Amino acid sequence: MxxxxxxxxxxxxxxxxxxxxxxxxxxxxxxxxxxxxxxxxxxxxxxxxxxxxxxxxxxxxxxxxxxxxxxxxxxxxxxxxxxxxxxxxxxxxxxxxxxxxxxxxxxxxxxxxxxxxxxxxxxxxxxxxxxxxxxxxxxxxxxxLIGLALLLAWLLARRLVRPLQTLALEARRLHPGSTASFSARARPDEIGELAGRLETSFNALQAALRRERDFTRDVGHELRTPLTVMNNTLALAATRPVERGDIAQLQAGLDELRATIEVLFALARAEHVGQAPFDLRACIEQSLLRLPDDALDEEGLAVDLPERLPVDGNQHLANLLLTNRLGNALFHAGPGCRLAITWAGDRLTIANTVDTVNKGQVQGFAHGQNLLARVAGAMGWEIAFHPGEASYRVEIAPRLAS
CATH class of the missing domain: 3.30.450 (Beta-Lactamase)
Structure with missing residues (x-):
């Protein structure tokens, strides 16, 4: 009781x-x-x-x-x-x-x-x-005099305990998914220290639960499509000889799985990943070098970037964001993809053409958008998706380094 x-x-x-x-x-x-x-x-x-x-x-x-x-x-x-x-x-x-x-x-x-x-x-x-x-x-x-002393004792007890009662009431009103904000945190005594520790601990726990929930949801959502494609390819291989296109599709699915898993684990550890200034152009060049040799020809890639792009963020997450975006562009755009990477108005734009003839055979343009948005949000960047009939454009607004 x-x-x-x-x-x-x-x-x-x-x-x-x-x-x-x-x-x-x-x-x-x-x-x-x-x-x-x-x-x-x-x-x-x-x-x-x-x-x-x-x-x-x-x-x-x-x-x-x-x-x-x-x-x-x-x-x-x-x-x-x-x-x-x-x-x-x-x-x-x-x-x-x-x-x-x-x-x-x-x-x-x-x-x-x-x-x-x-x-x-x-x-x-x-x-x-x-x-x-x-x-x-x-x-x-x-x-x-005894009555007066008891009255003063009651008033004193009420005055001393009121901050603790307020703290307990605010703690009881918390529910999963909410953000803790205790009014006693500004007090310069032990109650204020207790409120601050409780608030920090509760918010850290809620953040960990959100990352776990997002990780579980993303695993079920982001990995289902490439696994389905690979499963269908293997099912067709049981009825006919395996062709080079099937092997390429399986390899692409494996590459997407690996990139997606790396992004998911990076997001799960996002709270523990520090942020620092780095050169975004170097990250873009590294992501382009990771693409297969036959993915793009000289005419299929157009790059218009300044010599240096100093931004604030996490370089590992930025590499995963760019690699995932470029991989999606090649995977969803189909053969003959044309890719343009430009910088204008403090925004990075990555646009790719869309195969209007075979667009029904490729996966939806929205595949991976939620994942990319979470990667950008983890670094405090903004990202916008602009699908169209003949092109698909993604605009990224990073935090510029001072």
Whole structure:
């Protein structure tokens, strides 16, 4: 069963508050009683010294200076409650007799023997009198202060726990595929650090899940077509001799499979692939060199590029993007493909002709578009596809290097 941290914190603060109140109340009562006893003790000591001085000087016992004090030369004259509560050997004693409160002190005086000084200190009991006179007011004030302390404890607990409750509420509202954004991330304390770590971890997990989902979808989508072509070619080979065209088609399918798999794995690791400036023209030249020797003749390729094309991105992904695009151009355009690669207006354009006669025998122009778009998006580039009746054009807008 879930327990609210606010209630737990309030219970702890309230318990601590009540404990402090009880401790200080007990300490105040003890101090009051000790002070009261010390006052009576000093009064008796001072009176005993005065009696001893007067008896030594005058030879007779004086009359006590306070009406609260009486002198007794015999125990028989002491009140019955005092005689019952003390013994003849006691030098000092404190006796409670109903509503009366006595303090007793015994002194040995020359020529007078054992003299007992008895003080009825009932009128001097400040603590008892205060409790009797204003006890109700004190209890009311104490309860009011405890109530105020509990209110402050509740407000403090609510104030301290509110950021955690907000963080928990925002975490409960998250769902798969969403982006975490916790309001407590800007706090300069441990809660802000916790919110930042949770936000980073959740977004990283969502990105990993998206890459896994995209990888699974792309494997099922991008590899199905070349596998189908290869399967059909092998099925035809069982009924007739294998021709050079069939072998070429199988080789092309294998090349496309290999390029697609490389792109898929590169996208799956895209978060861990750094980006840096590089020369895009060099990547284009490398991709052209990877094409088969008989793929294009001198008239089938037109290149119009600056001497250098410095861009920002990942060179490995850029090579895969260009290789995949050029391979698709040759594979989908059919025999007699004409390929043009130009740079204008900060955009790279790769256009190829379309075999209008046999276009029904080649695969669709849209094959691989999603994959190329994801490769470009992983580097922050823009890509646009422009299919037509006689040509197919792809425009790529890379991030230019500063």
């Amino acid at each position: 879930t327990r609210s941290i606010s209630k737990s914190l309030f219970a702890a603060l309230a318990g601590f508050t009540i404990l402090i109140c009880l401790c200080y109340t007990g300490l105040a009562v003890v101090i009051a009683y000790v002070t009261e006893d010390m006052l009576v003790g000093r009064l008796l000591t001072r009176e005993a010294a005065a009696i001893e001085s007067h008896a030594a000087r005058e030879g007779v016992l004086p009359r006590p200076a306070s009406d609260l004090l009486t002198l007794h030369t015999s125990r028989a004259t002491l009140p019955a409650a005092v005689r019952a509560a003390t013994s003849p050997s006691d030098v000092r004693a404190e006796v409670f007799a109903g509503d009366a409160h006595y303090h007793l002190m015994v002194r040995e005086l020359p020529h007078h023997g054992r003299v007992t000084i008895l003080a009825d200190v009932t009128p001097m009991l400040v603590v008892s009198n205060v409790v009797q006179d204003v006890g109700g007011v004190l209890i009311f004030v104490a309860l009011a």
